[in-house]
Amino acid sequence: MNVATLSLPVPSLFSFKECLWFLNRNYDDCMHRLEPDGIIKAIRINNKNVILSVTATNNHIEATLRSNALSKKLTSEVSDYITDWLDLQRDLTPFYDLLAKNKRLAHMQNDFWGLRAVGMPDLFEALIWSITGQQINLKFAHTLKRRLAEAYGTTVIFNNQPLYIFPEPEALAQVDVEALKKMQFSTSKANYIIGAARAFANGEISKEKLSLLPDFESRQQALTQFKGIGIWTANYVLMKTMRDANAVPVGDIGLLNALAALGFIQNRTEVAKIEKLFKQFRGWESYLVFYLWRSLSNPLSDGK
DNA sequence: AACCAGGCTGCGC
DNA sequence: GCGCAGCATGGT
Numbered sequence: 001m002n003v004a005t006l007s008l009p010v011p012s013l014f015s016f017k018e019c020l021w022f023l024n025r026n027y028d029d030c031m032h033r034l035e036p037d038g039i040i041k042a043i044r045i046n047n048k049n050v051i052l053s054v055t056a057t058n059n060h061i062e063a064t065l066r067s068n069a070l071s072k073k074l075t076s077e078v079s080d081y082i083t084d085w086l087d088l089q090r091d092l093t094p095f096y097d098l099l100a101k102n103k104r105l106a107h108m109q110n111d112f113w114g115l116r117a118v119g120m121p122d123l124f125e126a127l128i129w130s131i132t133g134q135q136i137n138l139k140f141a142h143t144l145k146r147r148l149a150e151a152y153g154t155t156v157i158f159n160n161q162p163l164y165i166f167p168e169p170e171a172l173a174q175v176d177v178e179a180l181k182k183m184q185f186s187t188s189k190a191n192y193i194i195g196a197a198r199a200f201a202n203g204e205i206s207k208e209k210l211s212l213l214p215d216f217e218s219r220q221q222a223l224t225q226f227k228g229i230g231i232w233t234a235n236y237v238l239m240k241t242m243r244d245a246n247a248v249p250v251g252d253i254g255l256l257n258a259l260a261a262l263g264f265i266q267n268r269t270e271v272a273k274i275e276k277l278f279k280q281f282r283g284w285e286s287y288l289v290f291y292l293w294r295s296l297s298n299p300l301s302d303g304k
Numbered sequence: 305a306a307c308c309a310g311g312c313t314g315c316g317c
Numbered sequence: 318g319c320g321c322a323g324c325a326t327g328g329t
């Protein structure tokens with residue numbers, strides 16, 4: 001195993017601590033492990049496994065890479081991965097200006113200062129995760145994801161502890177419904193997941209294909225054509241992976257709870273009020289969603 | 305123990 | 318096109 005390091009300058013309006021908040025919401029997410037000073041994660045890039053440790057100083061994000069296939073190219077790809085994952089390239093100034101204009105949201109500039117929309121660069125992982133999380137509580141959803149990762153993903157041992165790389169589409173495409181049901185996936189979800197895995201495995205859908213589509217609506221349509229992928233799931237994925245700025249996971253229970261807690265709505269049916277709010281955030285809708293999710297946790301708390 | 309959870313499908317209008 | 322029941326399965 002070879003080791004390399006890389007260093008990325010942090011953008012303005014960036015807080016590593018706030019990003020770690022998102023990654024550590026007491027949900028036992030198997031896709032990474034939190035350490036006192038940063039985060040450890042195993043990823044696969046171009047069929048090469050990499051163990052990634054990420055920490056930050058005031059000025060830089062420092063990453064340590066461990067891999068059997070280290071090269072300059074791989075290091076550069078990992079650098080791109082981190083940039084995408086933590087959304088480092090975005091200038092948040094316009095978003096913060098919009099927050100400042102809304103009296104119920106203005107506090108977020110300070111309370112969540114520097115929070116980036118932590119994404120999911122792997123489209124397949126994002127899609128399976130969002131299907132898994134449909135209509136069940138997040139804790140159970142993480143339990144299910146862990147079972148998938150343990151059974152069908154790649155396990156990498158680091159410091160005597162396992163790290164997981166999410167299952168490849170080819171692996172999940174061959175699973176039968178009964179196996180997933182034993183893991184306590186519902187019958188329909190098991191079918192959705194296997195269907196999605198097959199669509200990825202046979203090339204019907206891919207991140208590249210989605211990225212070549214001309215607009216948000218066509219990307220959304222490309223996803224919702226599959227059984228089990230509704231508007232919530234499609235928009236969640238477009239937000240987390242494709243970085244569609246105007247993707248809002250409509251109807252999301254966390255979103256609705258946050259809007260209610262901040263006094264924007266009294267009940268879950270007040271769609272017009274929600275649309276009115278999001279109209280004020282054109283181009284930053286998905287960022288607003290992320291910050292609203294953040295508001296479900298108290299400022300400066302490290303859990304939920 | 306009832307109600308809820310980061311929804312989706314299929315049906316009736 | 319829109320509303321809504323029915324669904325499946327743990328968590329609190």
